[in-house]
Amino acid sequence: xxxxxxxxxxxxxxxIDETTKKEIRRKLLxxxxxxxxxxxxxxxxxPIARGWGTGGLHITLAIIGKDDVFKIIDQxxxxxxxxxxxxxxxxxxxxxxxxxxxxxxxxxxxxxxxxEEKLGKDQIMVFQVPQPEPLxxxxxxxxxxxxxxxxxxxxxxxxxxYEAYVKYGAxxxxxxxxxxxxxxxxxxxxxIPRWDVPNLNDSxxxxxFGAGREKxxxxxxxxxxxxxLEFEDVKFEIERFLGTPCSITGEELAFLxxxxxxxxxxxxxxxxxNYLDKIRTGQLVHQHINKYLKAMAHERES
Amino acid sequence: MGYIAVKGGTDAIRHANALVEYFRLRSNTKPVDIxxxxxxxxxxxxxxxxxxxxxxxxxxxxxxxxxxxxxFEAAFILRAFRATLSRSYYSETLDTNDMQIIRRISASFRxxxxxxxxxxxxxxxxxxxxxxxxxxxxxDLAAFFKEFETQLEGVKLQELxxxxxxxxxxxxxxxxxxxxNPEDTRLVDVTREALRFPAPRxxxxxxxxxxxxxxxxxxxxxxxxGYGAVHPTVGELRxxxxxxxxxxxxxxxxxxxxxxxxxxxxxxxxxxxKNGSIPYIAIGYGLCFGQNETKAICMGILDRAMRIQNxxxxxxxxxxxxxxxxxxxxxxxxxxxxxxxxxxxxxxLDNLRKAIDQKExxxxxxxxxxxxxx
Amino acid sequence: xxxxxxxxPVFDAQRHFRILLKSMANPGIINTLDDVALDQPDGxxxxxxxxxxxxxxxxxxxxxxxxxSVAAYLQLNTGANICPVSEADFLFLPGLSTDETVADAKTGxxxxxxxxxxxxxxxxxxxATALEGSLCIxxxxxxxxxxxxxxxxxxxxxxxxxxxKKNSEFPLGVDVFFVDQQDRFxxxxxxxxxxxxx
Numbered sequence: 060x061x062x063x064x065x066x067x068x069x070x071x072x073x074x075i076d077e078t079t080k081k082e083i084r085r086k087l088l089x090x091x092x093x094x095x096x097x098x099x100x101x102x103x104x105x106p107i108a109r110g111w112g113t114g115g116l117h118i119t120l121a122i123i124g125k126d127d128v129f130k131i132i133d134q135x136x137x138x139x140x141x142x143x144x145x146x147x148x149x150x151x152x153x154x155x156x157x158x159x160x161x162x163x164x165x166x167x168x169x170x171x172x173x174x175e176e177k178l179g180k181d182q183i184m185v186f187q188v189p190q191p192e193p194l195x196x197x198x199x200x201x202x203x204x205x206x207x208x209x210x211x212x213x214x215x216x217x218x219x220x221y222e223a224y225v226k227y228g229a230x231x232x233x234x235x236x237x238x239x240x241x242x243x244x245x246x247x248x249x250x251i252p253r254w255d256v257p258n259l260n261d262s263x264x265x266x267x268f269g270a271g272r273e274k275x276x277x278x279x280x281x282x283x284x285x286x287x288l289e290f291e292d293v294k295f296e297i298e299r300f301l302g303t304p305c306s307i308t309g310e311e312l313a314f315l316x317x318x319x320x321x322x323x324x325x326x327x328x329x330x331x332x333n334y335l336d337k338i339r340t341g342q343l344v345h346q347h348i349n350k351y352l353k354a355m356a357h358e359r360e361s
Numbered sequence: 362m363g364y365i366a367v368k369g370g371t372d373a374i375r376h377a378n379a380l381v382e383y384f385r386l387r388s389n390t391k392p393v394d395i396x397x398x399x400x401x402x403x404x405x406x407x408x409x410x411x412x413x414x415x416x417x418x419x420x421x422x423x424x425x426x427x428x429x430x431x432x433f434e435a436a437f438i439l440r441a442f443r444a445t446l447s448r449s450y451y452s453e454t455l456d457t458n459d460m461q462i463i464r465r466i467s468a469s470f471r472x473x474x475x476x477x478x479x480x481x482x483x484x485x486x487x488x489x490x491x492x493x494x495x496x497x498x499x500x501d502l503a504a505f506f507k508e509f510e511t512q513l514e515g516v517k518l519q520e521l522x523x524x525x526x527x528x529x530x531x532x533x534x535x536x537x538x539x540x541x542n543p544e545d546t547r548l549v550d551v552t553r554e555a556l557r558f559p560a561p562r563x564x565x566x567x568x569x570x571x572x573x574x575x576x577x578x579x580x581x582x583x584x585x586x587g588y589g590a591v592h593p594t595v596g597e598l599r600x601x602x603x604x605x606x607x608x609x610x611x612x613x614x615x616x617x618x619x620x621x622x623x624x625x626x627x628x629x630x631x632x633x634x635k636n637g638s639i640p641y642i643a644i645g646y647g648l649c650f651g652q653n654e655t656k657a658i659c660m661g662i663l664d665r666a667m668r669i670q671n672x673x674x675x676x677x678x679x680x681x682x683x684x685x686x687x688x689x690x691x692x693x694x695x696x697x698x699x700x701x702x703x704x705x706x707x708x709x710l711d712n713l714r715k716a717i718d719q720k721e722x723x724x725x726x727x728x729x730x731x732x733x734x735x
Numbered sequence: 736x737x738x739x740x741x742x743x744p745v746f747d748a749q750r751h752f753r754i755l756l757k758s759m760a761n762p763g764i765i766n767t768l769d770d771v772a773l774d775q776p777d778g779x780x781x782x783x784x785x786x787x788x789x790x791x792x793x794x795x796x797x798x799x800x801x802x803x804s805v806a807a808y809l810q811l812n813t814g815a816n817i818c819p820v821s822e823a824d825f826l827f828l829p830g831l832s833t834d835e836t837v838a839d840a841k842t843g844x845x846x847x848x849x850x851x852x853x854x855x856x857x858x859x860x861x862x863a864t865a866l867e868g869s870l871c872i873x874x875x876x877x878x879x880x881x882x883x884x885x886x887x888x889x890x891x892x893x894x895x896x897x898x899x900k901k902n903s904e905f906p907l908g909v910d911v912f913f914v915d916q917q918d919r920f921x922x923x924x925x926x927x928x929x930x931x932x933x
Contacts, residue, residue, distance in 0.1 A: 070445060071445075074445070076445070076447065099554065099555035099557065100554075100555060101552070101553050101554055101555065102555065103444040103552065104437075104440040104441045104443065104444040104689065105441060105444065106438075106441040108437065108689075108692070108693035108696060108697070109689055109690040109692075109693030109694055109697075110690070110693040110694035110695075110696070110697030111693060111696075111697050111700065113693075133700070133701065134701050134702075134703060134704045135704065138369065138370040138371075139370055139701060140370045140373055140374055141700055141701075142370065143370035143371045143373075143374055144374055147371070147374075170700075171702075171704050171705060172704060189694075189697070199680075200558070200680055201558050201680055202558040202559065202680065205557075205558075227716040227719075228716055228719035228720060228723065229712060229715050229716045229719060231712055231716070232712070233705065233706075233707075233708030233709035233710075233711060233712040233713075234704065234705040234707075234708035234709065235705070250702075250704075250705040250708075251704075252704055252705075252707065252708040253708060253711075272690050272693060272694055274555035274556075275555070298707070298708065298711045299711075314704075316703060316704070316707060317703075317707055317710070318703075330704060
């Protein structure tokens, strides 16, 4: 930085100006009042590229305060390069405390995973959203998808799920499985694995979603009904890791990453880096409980 | 060790940032002067300002230098910088009739009031690589200026003239009519609210003005080639300085400076009405910072194309044009593919393996059934 | 009418917003908002002023019931603009209002329901346990495990019925903050159904 008065700049607390913060805050309250509905917002430019987490940052920076403890993960990992860059940015503009511990954090910003541990009522999870519109693959036009949500006309979506099933024998959604929120809005949970989807339902914490590039905010309050789309005879399923345990901890009931090291052999490792650390060091963990996990645990017993 | 997605993130970033600086400076050549960039890379910086949506040749030059000449990256830096600035005033509406012209042409008429002013343009030069630029010295500059001043000696200085708009000729003859459906004339600020569709014209023009030149060019070109059937003629193209005024808090009108703008008024034919009514002329409008004629012309073409009802070409599709010519968003999202997507991918693999299993089970069952029946 | 100098527009606004967010996400639970020294107009709860300061600014329009003389105070301290009921983003009114004007408050439209207004309703007292002379309200919906029960004194049944009617076509509707004279408040978003017990 050139050291002349002309070029010296000081930035706002949390980078974003207060007017924009207020706008985001007002919109977040409306998002919470209408669970699963995408609220348009100004989404100003950030020094981070579009598509790299500006929406998540907008929410975090609009809500964060001096007493917050901030955690950020990417694909479940705290040490991932982009998470490090965003953590540095938040830390630099707020001087907040940062942590890798999911239970210590008050705000957790995440890209494409929910923590393996269940968050409590004083915690907020902020999702980075690449594509907020769950209907985009079946309808390219924003004007039309907005009408579809307005009229709760989701026929196109159901037909496409059915067609995928007929063609492939499975509903071909890997990550980002569409969900119905509060019996009213189909919502994109972001490209989280199916493993994480059941943990949106009936939570204790607040889930906030920010799509910076597409300029939309949405929310799922605690104790809200969030159900994956499924048919009577074709049900939603989570990924299976029974028989392919984590090569470090032996855990089979957590979401595992498939990886190949120098020896070329296929290995599995717990994806959530903080969870991995805790299991490895024998700490107490508070994993989510949902019917799919219970069924899988039951299957493992028998 | 290369890039491991998961561990050692902070170190990797630090090293990457150091390497960026290293690659920028390793030639150990003289640091580039911002003033040189501002003046001798004028057109590149005009592009950066236009796409960065901030008129400042100085900050544009700094961004251009920081980005090692990458216009996308420089525009992005400038946009992010712009977002931190406080908004003190809105200017009075600029009247481009009063533009201090450096260039002004029309392709629609051979002669126009005030004449065709070619101005600084490479349009009629031969694009022969000038290797003498490799050894340009200050003496060469002095010699050029001496020669140029000699040429000026013979020219009589005239009063600064403003030029009427060519399309006003058409308007006064009743050849220009409001066409199409009544427009939504709301004035929105696309930097303060998200686009909604159908977007009002003010929003469309703002998006185009901030749009990426190459993207606009590709779509404008497609419209000219038949994908959208806009048969354009340049009604008028002007490049020059427009004065900027604001009203201060005491209510007085104040001059705060002048900016260079390129303005294009593109004339195009309307499709024939089925009822056989007269196909009046429609204007597509383009305006952008600095001298960027390609962009202004394509803006005008796309402004017109997006007003075509029931068009079936990309250039006529508002959502397609406006979303995909937004350079900062497009560049960001394109490059975001480099971020780790292994969890998403894992889920896809799992699904695929399941589908393969299902298929195998289904064919095994069929085989068994076949075996039983035979 | 005073310009509040002790209010920190950066950190107070942020801290209070977090309380508002948690409240809206957990409707029917009582919270308090009173930790900044203010010189607000008589009878106007500090909590209502702080909610206003946290959310209102020059981009917002608001309406104030004629019985409250707080419009100028809010305008001075937030820069928000007064406007008719049907255009207002935020409305301030007393719970005992018999005026049906608030029935005109905007509820958004099906494509953009978030344009529905936010109501700040000033009541006398609220409690999580039975209160003499109060109405008992039970709410259910997103943010609530089973149901919540709360008691409000200083509110007309008719006003509550207007709100129910405005929120009867979800996602259209208004979102409400009830604020009492002791700076307690409760949120009731349109996503929640509520019934008025005895």
